[in-house]
Amino acid sequence: MLNCLSGKIVVIGFGNMGKALVRGLQCRNQNIEIYVCDRFELNPNEDYPRDIDFNKLTYLSYNDLKNVKSNLRLSEKDSVIFCVKPQNFLEAVERWKPILLGGESHPLVISILAGVPTELIHKYFSNDCPVIRCMPNIASTVDCSASALCASKRTSNNYLDRAKHIFDSVGKTWVVNEDQLDAVTGLSGSGPAYIYMIIEALSDGGVKMGLSRQLSLELATQTVLGAAKLVQETRLHPAVLRDQVTTPGGTTISAIHELEKHGLRPMLISAVVTATEKSASLAQLVERKIIKSNSDTFKE
Numbered sequence: 001m002l003n004c005l006s007g008k009i010v011v012i013g014f015g016n017m018g019k020a021l022v023r024g025l026q027c028r029n030q031n032i033e034i035y036v037c038d039r040f041e042l043n044p045n046e047d048y049p050r051d052i053d054f055n056k057l058t059y060l061s062y063n064d065l066k067n068v069k070s071n072l073r074l075s076e077k078d079s080v081i082f083c084v085k086p087q088n089f090l091e092a093v094e095r096w097k098p099i100l101l102g103g104e105s106h107p108l109v110i111s112i113l114a115g116v117p118t119e120l121i122h123k124y125f126s127n128d129c130p131v132i133r134c135m136p137n138i139a140s141t142v143d144c145s146a147s148a149l150c151a152s153k154r155t156s157n158n159y160l161d162r163a164k165h166i167f168d169s170v171g172k173t174w175v176v177n178e179d180q181l182d183a184v185t186g187l188s189g190s191g192p193a194y195i196y197m198i199i200e201a202l203s204d205g206g207v208k209m210g211l212s213r214q215l216s217l218e219l220a221t222q223t224v225l226g227a228a229k230l231v232q233e234t235r236l237h238p239a240v241l242r243d244q245v246t247t248p249g250g251t252t253i254s255a256i257h258e259l260e261k262h263g264l265r266p267m268l269i270s271a272v273v274t275a276t277e278k279s280a281s282l283a284q285l286v287e288r289k290i291i292k293s294n295s296d297t298f299k300e
């Protein structure tokens with residue numbers, strides 16, 4: 001289904017997530033112009049996601065801005081998406097804000113940075129600037145993101161709809177309260193990494209029991225996909241589905257006993273808790289950088 005976005009979309013930070021978003025946006029939206037901003041020139045030999053159409057992108061390099069089109073004055077119907085690491089947020093704002101957001105009009109500013117609250121983003125942009133914070137995940141690369149987003153207190157719901165269209169281009173999107181976004185980061189933002197570890201360990205188990213690496217990996221991957229699909233399609237509680245697999249006196253209950261002995265569930269709960277707390281602490285890191293930068297400016 002084609003989305004109904006229009007206007008310009010500027011993606012600042014063309015790394016894992018920036019590329020994934022651009023790919024999805026290009027595939028689903030015909031009426032948008034996409035600009036990508038990064039530090040370095042594109043390396044044509046780099047293995048970018050294959051279905052990005054580079055001929056339809058305008059690339060702005062951090063170090064060489066002479067190619068910036070003079071018509072790149074953004075308006076209310078345009079959007080700027082920050083996809084840099086939290087520690088690069090400040091320098092990215094300083095570099096790109098005068099070029100992209102220097103005018104009177106206020107494009108939508110979206111951040112996918114872990115831990116950076118909308119209030120902090122507002123410190124950098126006019127209060128009239130609409131601000132959305134979103135936490136997608138790496139499965140955006142294959143249109144399977146679990147994204148959750150919120151608007152700042154000063155941002156109208158119209159912008160929430162636009163942001164939802166953007167992230168619907170790469171998967172499913174939920175609207176949440178901002179105080180839930182650190183937990184979202186700990187669960188679905190970082191979550192793919194936990195599942196990759198599970199897939200890897202399951203496939204190691206297969207290899208240990210004599211299966212080839214390739215077969216083990218394919219079986220483990222399909223098992224995770226199939227189990228997730230069953231939860232999604234039946235909407236049954238995972239414990240009910242687990243019971244359907246567990247034959248009394250059979251193989252599964254023996255394995256479940258091992259998993260319980262070694263604490264699989266408390267381990268995963270702790271992983272989400274600790275990643276949530278880390279996300280919440282990233283705001284302080286960015287803020288400390290801001291404070292340092294402000295005091296440096298003051299000294300000059």
Ligand SMILES: NC(=O)C1=CN([C@@H]2O[C@H](COP(=O)(O)OP(=O)(O)OC[C@H]3O[C@@H](n4cnc5c(N)ncnc54)[C@H](O)[C@@H]3O)[C@@H](O)[C@H]2O)C=CC1
Nearest residue numbers: 013014015016017038039083084085086088092113114138
């Ligand atoms: N990797 C993931 O699974 C997810 C990451 N995020 C968030 O997305 C953000 C980006 O993560 P990744 O894409 O994994 O990082 P990445 O390191 O792959 O990409 C960041 C890009 O930003 C560029 N960059 C750095 N400073 C810049 C500047 N001043 N101006 C323009 N470009 C600049 C870098 O050259 C790089 O290409 C992070 O803030 C992270 O918290 C959110 C959800 C999932």
Ligand SMILES: O=C(O)[C@@H]1CCC=N1
Nearest residue numbers: 113114185189190191
């Ligand atoms: O590890 C991180 O900080 C980012 C945020 C969510 C996934 N990756």
